[in-house]
Amino acid sequence: MEVAFIVAGFAVGLIVGLTGIGGGSLMTPILLWFGVPPATAVGSDLLYAAITKGGGVLVHQRAGNVDWRIVRWLAGGSVPATVLTLIALHIWRPDLETLNNLIKHALGIALLLTALAILLKTKLLQWTRGVNAPPPPKHSPSRDINTLATGALLGVLVTLTSIGAGAVGTVALFLLYPLIPTARLVGTEIAHAVPLTLVAGLGHAGMGHIDWGMLGLLLCGSLPGIWIGSHMAGKVPDGILRPILAIMLAVVGTKLVW
Secondary structure (H helix, E strand, C coil), X not given: CHHHHHHHHHHXXXXXXXXXXXXXXXXXXXXXXXXXXXXXXXXXXHHHXXXXXXXXXXXXHHCCCCCHHHXXXXXXXXHHXXXXXXXXXXXXXXXXXXXXXXXXXXXXXXXXXXXXXXXCHHHHHHHHHCCCCCCCXXXXXXXXXXXXXXXXXXXXXXXXXXXXXXXXXXXXXHHHCCCCCHHHHHHHHHHHHHHHHHHHHHHHHHCCXXXXXXXXXXXXXXXXXXXXXXXXXXXXXXXXXXXXXXXXXXXXXXXXXX
């Protein structure tokens, strides 16, 4: 099992570095398949994602693939929402298994539809704006508010399920900022996921939902994996990276639905 955890960590880290998704969406199902209890899988995966993506941020920042303004707006919504969700979990202790199943199925359907949207990105832009229409401003008050609200939604979803920081975050950035190159979109999502998953993971650690030995093994594989994947993301053309991203979302969505 030790070798299996290291290999799984490397594979998921590589995918996260390349596409920005897979931390929770892939690792949590893998841990459940290994027989890890759901609460421990969620909590351990959150800290795994925070540390792994922290290594990826360094590579993407050096390549200029992080928009820190967008990161600040996302974190402004996600971190407070994460703290409030953790407080609610501590006080109310709801039936998380039922809630997680509902959320995961809804996310799965949304991700399958979004995979198709990413593949048809150019056609969608032409349909929504017109072929010759000028591009919308990169930043605007309404877009900033939408980014803040997106961050808050991510904070709730990630704290409850460990899923969403990469998959839903990447989708949201694609919809909010369609003209951003895919590599920069991936780097920005990874940078935002670090504070979000760190706060959520520390909250779960306080509730005893962490397997520290397993976490160490996962990181032994994931840190080299995300380093390699992040370097590849900066060199892979958008026309190639976008289909890879769509395929990853389709795989994740299928896993969540079925």
